[in-house]
Amino acid sequence: MTSTHAFWLAGREATGEESFDVTNPWDGRLVGTVGVPTEAQVEEAVAAAHAVRDEFAATPAHVRAAALDHVARRLTERTEEIAQLISAENGKPVKWARGEVGRAVSVFRFASEEARRFNGGDAQRLDTDPGGTGRLGLTRRFPRGTVLGIAPFNFPLNLSAHKVAPAIAVGAPIILKPAPATPISSLILGELLAETDLPAGSWSVLTVPNDRMPALVQDERLPVISFTGSAPVGYSIMDSVPRKHCTLELGGNGAAVVLGDYASEADLDWAATRIATFSNYQGGQSCISVQRVIADAAVYDRLLPKIVAAVEAQVTGDPSDAATDVGPLVNEDAAKRVESWVDEAVQAGGTLLTGGKRDGATYAPTVLTDLPDGVSLSCEEVFGPVLSVQKVDGEAEAFASVNSSKYGLQAGVFTHDLQTAFRAHRALEVGGVIIGDVPSYRADQMPYGGTKQSGVGREGVRYAMDDYTYERVLVLTGLAL
Numbered sequence: 108m109t110s111t112h113a114f115w116l117a118g119r120e121a122t123g124e125e126s127f128d129v130t131n132p133w134d135g136r137l138v139g140t141v142g143v144p145t146e147a148q149v150e151e152a153v154a155a156a157h158a159v160r161d162e163f164a165a166t167p168a169h170v171r172a173a174a175l176d177h178v179a180r181r182l183t184e185r186t187e188e189i190a191q192l193i194s195a196e197n198g199k200p201v202k203w204a205r206g207e208v209g210r211a212v213s214v215f216r217f218a219s220e221e222a223r224r225f226n227g228g229d230a231q232r233l234d235t236d237p238g239g240t241g242r243l244g245l246t247r248r249f250p251r252g253t254v255l256g257i258a259p260f261n262f263p264l265n266l267s268a269h270k271v272a273p274a275i276a277v278g279a280p281i282i283l284k285p286a287p288a289t290p291i292s293s294l295i296l297g298e299l300l301a302e303t304d305l306p307a308g309s310w311s312v313l314t315v316p317n318d319r320m321p322a323l324v325q326d327e328r329l330p331v332i333s334f335t336g337s338a339p340v341g342y343s344i345m346d347s348v349p350r351k352h353c354t355l356e357l358g359g360n361g362a363a364v365v366l367g368d369y370a371s372e373a374d375l376d377w378a379a380t381r382i383a384t385f386s387n388y389q390g391g392q393s394c395i396s397v398q399r400v401i402a403d404a405a406v407y408d409r410l411l412p413k414i415v416a417a418v419e420a421q422v423t424g425d426p427s428d429a430a431t432d433v434g435p436l437v438n439e440d441a442a443k444r445v446e447s448w449v450d451e452a453v454q455a456g457g458t459l460l461t462g463g464k465r466d467g468a469t470y471a472p473t474v475l476t477d478l479p480d481g482v483s484l485s486c487e488e489v490f491g492p493v494l495s496v497q498k499v500d501g502e503a504e505a506f507a508s509v510n511s512s513k514y515g516l517q518a519g520v521f522t523h524d525l526q527t528a529f530r531a532h533r534a535l536e537v538g539g540v541i542i543g544d545v546p547s548y549r550a551d552q553m554p555y556g557g558t559k560q561s562g563v564g565r566e567g568v569r570y571a572m573d574d575y576t577y578e579r580v581l582v583l584t585g586l587a588l
Contacts, residue, residue, distance in 0.1 A: 155308030354564030359516030
């Protein structure tokens with residue numbers, strides 16, 4: 108996999124004057140060399156997208172749907188190849204990488220289905236008052252303009268898909284900027300899009316470095332920004348372009364609440380297994396990984412050893428090995444930061460039950476209790492394989508603990524009680540409440556996003572399509588209604 112990769116400029120392959128290497132965080136080997144667009148090439152891509160926006164918006168739905176169908180089919184055919192690539196550039200265990208490709212297939216398939224039924228029109232009688240006699244309002248949605256999609260490293264294919272597929276579905280040109288650490292997965296999407304009949308200029312994949320991103324953000328020809336990444340970067344983008352339409356999917360420190368009625372051995376075994384798996388999958392590098400466990404005192408003493416045992420059973424190692432559960436973080440600096448946060452918590456009085464060791468870019472799955480207030484692990488997003496377990500007395504205290512965070516992406520609540528589920532849905536200040544499971548569950552067609560410092564707007568194919576478009580009403584006059 109040590110090949111040189113071109114980027115995609117207005118639907119065609121291009122190379123720049125410079126390049127950079129992509130390396131495997133597990134063993135440091137070269138995965139590929141990627142070309143960097145010049146400033147003139149970036150300008151060409153933006154100008155082409157701006158010029159084609161009206162043509163693309165008017166493209167028949169069947170053309171856009173066929174292109175999306177094609178990408179879904181080709182991703183399926185190349186699943187193993189792409190999964191191995193994701194694992195190599197990201198360090199993600201290959202079993203999770205295969206799942207990511209499968210999810211991207213679904214995203215393009217959902218987008219194809221939505222493209223065929225989107226924008227069908229909503230008719231509204233306006234003769235509810237005398238001045239509206241004989242008038243009918245017809246509302247349709249139209250693209251806001253070209254989308255700048257800024258993708259993260261942790262799901263380099265699927266989160267790129269969540270930006271590209273909805274844009275194509277509504278007929279909005281898109282310029283995708285992948286994460287510099289993991290660009291090759293996005294370039295594979297470019298290969299597949301190039302096989303379709305989409306208009307030239309309607310899409311580009313530009314592997315520009317992060318220090319050149321502000322110029323793209325500021326460009327008035329890119330009125331829609333879809334960003335996934337850290338809260339500081341996301342809000343700095345939105346603050347810098349207050350008149351643009353921004354969708355920000357930012358961080359979280361996901362909480363899993365285990366209430367007192369979730370008390371059988373089978374219940375606690377399930378909860379412990381799911382918590383251990385989804386605090387460590389992707390190396391904990393997921394915005395909705397389990398970072399906090401909030402357990403009712405009635406089950407805490409039985410649940411805690413089960414969690415520790417399940418975490419210690421996670422297999423850490425070579426991400427290319429199908430048996431590996433936990434691979435390295437994206438780079439050694441990320442692992443060092445996680446190490447420093449755990450050390451800070453222990454020095455402040457936290458109790459380390461397992462883990463707490465770093466080997467290069469790999470950090471051992473870690474469990475702490477007695478986490479002091481104010482340390483980084485208690486209030487920030489760790490983005491690593493670390494969780495804390497906290498004892499609370501009852502539902503009200505548990506829900507208050509969830510809401511004490513400045514983040515509000517998703518929360519999981521382990522309960523069998525339907526009334527409790529509805530109280531959780533009402534009380535928890537998050538974008539999604541998952542009952543009977545961890546906060547890490549996401550279906551790619553559901554609305555996904557957060558409250559507070561976890562962002563604004565929603566992903567999920569249909570919801571992103573709404574975000575990329577606006578309503579325009581047509582009033583017909585003189586009709587015999």
